[in-house]
Amino acid sequence: MKKIIASLTLVTMLLASGCGAKSENEVQKVPTSDEKARIGIVQTMNHPSLDEIREYTIIGLEELGMKDKVDVIYKDAQGDSANINTIINQYVGENIDMIIPIATTAAQSAAAATNDIPIVFAAVSYPVKAGLVTDMNVTDKNITGVSNAIAIEDIFELSQKLTPNVKTYGFIYNLGEVNAVAGIDRAKAYCDEKGYKYVEATITNSSELLQATQSLVGKVDAIFTPNDNTVASAMSLLSSEAIKAGIPVYVGADSMVKDGGFATVGIDYKVLGRQVAAMAKRILEGETIKDNPVEIINQYSNMININTAKALGINIDEETLKDFQIIE
Template sequence: MKRRTVLAGIAATLAPRALVAQTPGRAAPYRLGVLMGNLANDPVGQAYVASLLQGLRALGWQEGGNMRVEWRWTGGDAALFDRYAAELVAFGPDVLLAQASPSVVALRRKTNTIPVVFTMVTDPVGQGFVGNLAHPGGNVTGFSDFNALMAGKWLQMLTQVAPPVARVAVLYNPATAPYAGLMMDAIEDAAPSFAITARTAPCHDDAEIESVIAELAREHGGLLVLTDIFTIVHRDAILASAAQHRLPTVYFARSFTVAGGLMSYGVDYADLFLRSALYIDRILKGASPRDLPVQQPTKFELVINLRTAKAHGIDLSTTLLATADQVIE
């Protein structure tokens, strides 16, 4: 689904265009609290914010006008998730937006009544955020970012480099990716089909990232970087180490590839933020999160940085290049 199509769908919901904030008995502005996992100065996180605000504007909500927005940026700091969740709940919001699992966990500790819309969350059922996808059943709903079929695609991409990769390490931080077991199950289920051996590579800091990647380079293996606030915040360290060791690496988001990574396959996260505006709007107009089904990812993109491949001496198959949504040359 193209972004303009999503915006057209958003615009179609504006009939009539009167806002809830303008209804009798309710003083404007409405309040939205946003708990982000990115650093505040991260251009990628700012792009997510821009998409969210774009979606809200299409629905008639204006930050600083009929909507007041409180932003909190944690940079992946575990202590800040809890601190900022408390601040946002104290703000008295009508609805909360949570980026990634740690934000949801922190907000659920502080409230079980204020509606929470999440985005960039893997396995919301397994993590106990919702009862089931169709009927969340509580004060939390939102947009998931993982489909098990993605695991096979990641591994297939690593077999389409020359020479093909036979050993893969999967990088994530167990503290911020409690759902990694689900993703590893999908990866291990798919691995035999591609004659690949996959293992976990849990990391907690830049030093461990460098150690994992250096070892893989000696083994002539490949790296798969999972969706995780830790990997988002430590993006530059991962990219620098992979470049230094010329390691074939698949990332979960285009932002890594645009920043110099080899290739990525995953959800369009800016699109998830754009679509989140729809649920925020529906809740502000009276809908309950318990009745809004969790949305599964539907839009995926494969991005290849051919410039990086050439610089690292990595050959990519013509089939892989032909299936890419974008090739950076």
């Protein structure tokens, strides 16, 4: 692909109502040398984790020398699936050069809307189960990206190290989020193998989170919630209620620890954003989607909220804390 000369700008646009027709260009779109390559980012909702992915995708592009080579357009669907479809259709109608959907729902919408425009998704935990690719190593359509599949088994092992008296876990998740359901399936398999009990509390929207949390009080020794956008959007509510009940909450992402979750072996979304940027750059500069199979985030971090630990009365020795990123 010819190198493209332009300037990197973040253009935050208001949602419009029109829908565009599908592009008929080839997957490997080649702007002329005096054109800007336009990248359209669509985010399912405003949330610290998703915001950080977007911000560090853009920062990553700058760090990789793309500052004067692309324009980035960003639109937030505000948690509305109809808005996601509208945004994607606008991008397709505008014949944009690349779409970067953040989170599973946005990626599924992008995949359904175009077979031509290159799609590089961010933060899709289980892209095979989401129907985006048939295999992590086979990207024979117009979509690839970076998965934020978390090390769920490692989180449970961490929980047994920090809170060894936990015998029953509570699972809170949104039944409508493919990534969350897949994560809980792995958690159940781990608990079944190790002989731990678990109690489920499912939700369909964030307004149900308080009741779901309260339903677990007195029944569980700890709570686990995976990468779940619905839970994450109201994580501070879950955290405060769990702290009142003296229950540690293990989570799947750094932002959820920042919002009061106890600990995780989780995802640093700065790393994920930069990884997405590197893949986008390669494809914009000539590599094909087929050349770039789905990647999994390449770095995890042990994280603990020390204020939550104190509120729960959990004492962590200094030697153990050396292995953690401390969040206050």
